[in-house]
Amino acid sequence: METDKKRIEFIDLAKGVCIILVVLLHMGLPIDEHVPLLQNLRMPLYFILSGLFFKTYGGFAQLCKKKINKILIPFVFFYVASYGIFYMLITFAPSLSNSEATGILDIFTQRTTFNNPIWFLLCLFWCNLLFCAISVTTKEEWQRTIAVITIGASGYLLNRCNVQIYGCIDCAFSSLPMFYVGYMLNKTKLLYSNKFDKYTPLFAAAILCLALLLVNIWPSRINYQTNEYFGNIIIAYSTSILVVLSTLLICKIIKHLPIISYFGRYSIIVLCTHEMIRKFVKPVLGILTDNVYVLAVVVLTICLAIIPLCIRFLPHVTAQKDVLAS
Secondary structure (H helix, E strand, O other): OOOOOOOOHHHHHHHHHHHHHHHHHHOOOOHHHHOHHHHHOHHHHHHHHHHHOOOOOOOHHHHHHHHHHHHHHHHHHHHHHHHHHHHHHHHHOHHHHOOOOOOOOHHHHOOOOOOHHHHHHHHHHHHHHHHHHHHHHOOOHHHHHHHHHHHHHHHHHHHHOOOOOOOOHHHHHHHHHHHHHHHHHOOOOOOOOOOOHHHHHHHHHHHHHHHHHHHHHOOOEEEOOOOEEEOOHHHHHHHHHHHHHHHHHHHHHHOOOHHHHHHHHOHHHHHHHHHHHHHHHHHHHOOOOOOHHHHHHHHHHHHHHHHHHHHHHOHHHOOOOOOOOO
């Protein structure tokens, strides 16, 4: 995934679909009301895509260094930068600081932060560390499976006992099974051309129908940011796995859509910036219209414009270049 030749096109497309769905939701579009299955798709797709390319890089220390560069440094930079903006706003323009955020320690004291979407990066960082620890201390796949199920069950029990571990640690417990599904998918031939590709449309349609059946008969989902479970835990995970798998197969058929795939390739930049863009654009745009669809188009357009700027001027904090030497 480090050079154009090594990139798998449909993965960028899947990432693009995922980040655009995230942005649309945060703009206030009622997409979940119209398509409830999207609640089972968005975050599970992100975690499964992340698990697809998991590697230990030779050991726990090496993986930590890699993930600090690619995940933790972007999180810290955009978290601190957003609170710099927060403090300036509450000082000079309080009306623009409308948020449940209280201060820079929010990540340790509550679920809501000023740049809320980047919770995913911290959660993903813990997922990588947890799974690396499992991988280097187990020899058999069944042992890894039991360890992942145990940790996932711990996330569920924490929710049922109304226990919250801030810093997204309990969220990582509940997210780890989805991450592991991605890891296991990488052991199949899904990512590459194979003799079953001619049946991909049929497989995708069948799996999607099954997911729709589950979500209509027994609606269940997990809010990974708040570590909340709705409905049946087994059905929630199963529905998500099915809808993610069907989405990946559909993306494999399509392969590439220029703008969406571009968003996917640089999804970390869009993830870290779109909420801050919304905070500034919405009040200005509100003078002309309060249409959320217009807001979404404007924010996505600005995201598209700032991606090359971030690549050029902020490569070390947007996962384009490493800060810590390998």
